[in-house]
Amino acid sequence: MNPYARAAAPLAACLASFVLAGTAHAQNGLTPLRVGQSVTGRLVESDVPVNDRGRFHAYRFSATQGQRLLVTAESEDFDTYVIVGRQVGPVLDELKTDDDGGDGTDSRMRFTVPRTGQYVLLVQAYGEDGMGAFTVGLQPAPAASTGGMQTLSLGGTEEGALADTDNEDDESGKFYDQYSFRGQEGQRVQIGMMSDEFDTYLSLGRMEDGEWQEIETDDDGGDGTNARLRYVLPSSGEYVIRATSFGEATGAYTLTLSERTASQRTSQSITAGETVESELDDDDTVLDSDNSFYETWTYQGRAGEQLRISMESDEFDTYLHIGRMVNGDWEEIATMDDGGDGTNSLLEVSLPEDGEYVIRANSYTADQTGAYTLRVDTSRDR
Structure with missing residues (x-):
């Protein structure tokens, strides 16, 4: 599938309107444009506004699969907007667009050609009343010569920079650097990416085949706008960090990789009729199944006792578990996600025997933290 593909845009009307407007243009109403060329133009009163934006000029160009192109549109008279697409019969299939990727309200975007053929480039005023002179450019973008796989060890720090010669994601068009590290099953890693020049974004993954x-x-x-990713590694092996930006930005950054040790917080006790207040934070233990944080509370129960356990938080979606530790292993008896108001949890359970029970006060998903209250009511009081 074409990585840039979107639903066919109603821009057939653009091209039709452009031709019907009678403007002097070449074949199919599209001005030819070559890669490596910049040309000037002017939007005038007789040009047709379309798609709830302004007037436009359309260009056609040929390109080969894999070419990395830089599209620019600059104007001191109006806010520019550019579209690259393919004409499929009467329909223009939009592949990529940009509004303000350049300086001020100018447009600037990179485009990697998905397959050899003819393409359409539209230069448009973003506002319906925009008119005036503009310059449109279609230049070869630098080849990917940096961004190869680097090695980063636990405890390491790397000073890097995103540049237009880095690898480029086919789908998002964002530049990225890659770092590999070896991890062990159950390791808690923390990856940080900091920059004063752009909004950082981190991806963790693996290379498979x-x-x-x-x-x-x-x-x-x-x-x-700095990124920080915490994760418990599910298996031993090589992992890959992609250091990138939230938008199509470049600049210097700092990347760190460290191992986090779970805190050795002991279980706290809770009694019948008691309400306690506590807080989940990123130093708490995490569940192996989904990396969500939890704290444990012990309760001395009796056989046949009916418990009503409630957990409430305004900061995250709560999740309750009750079980027992048997020979050092957790044996779950019951769980509940909601049951209370909104995303609060209410768990009702009958205890099978006398002894110590463990309540896990948990968040529903990974990385959720915040204050909560926990209460245990029992049939002893009824």
Whole structure:
């Protein structure tokens, strides 16, 4: 499937309107444009506004599969908008668009050609009343000569930079650098990416049969727009970090990789009729199944006792578990996600025998933290 493919846009009307407007253009109403060329144009009153935006000029160009192109549109008179697509019969299939990727309201976007053939480039005013002079450019983008796989060890820090010679993601068009590290099953890793020049974005994955398989991502888990990704490795082997940006940005960054040790917090006790307040944070233990944080509370129960356990939080979706530790292993008796109001949990259970029970106060998904209250009511009081 074409990685840029979108639903066919109603821009056939654009091309038809362009031809019907009677503007002097070449074959099919499209001005020819060559890769490596920049040309000037002007949007005037007689040009036709379309698609809830403004007037436009259309160009056609030929390109070969895999070419990396840089499309620019600049104007001091109006806010530019560019579209690259393919004409399929009467329909223009949009492949990529850009509004303000350049300086100010100018447009600038990279485009990797999905297959050899003819393409359409539209330069449009973003606003319906936009008119005036513009310059459109179609230049070869630098070949990918950097961004090869680097090695990063646990505890390591790397100073890097995203550049337009890095690898480029086929789907998003974003540049990225790659770092590999070896991890062990159950390791808790933390990856940080910081930059003063762009909004950082992290992806963690593995290469399987030469193909990238993404596992986990993070955008703003750190301070401000910095990324911080925490993950418990499900198996031993080589993992790959992709250091990239939230948008199509470049610039310097710092990447860190560290191992986190689960805190040795002991279980706290809770009694019948008691309400306790606590907080999940990223130093708590995580479940192996989904990397969600939890705290444990012990309760001395009796056979046949009916418990009503409630967990409430305004900061995350709560999840309750009750079970027992048998020879050091967790044996679950019952769980409940909701049951209470909204995303709060209410768990009702009958205890099978006398002894110590363990309540896990848990978040529903990974990386959810915050304050919560826990309460246990019992049939002893009824």
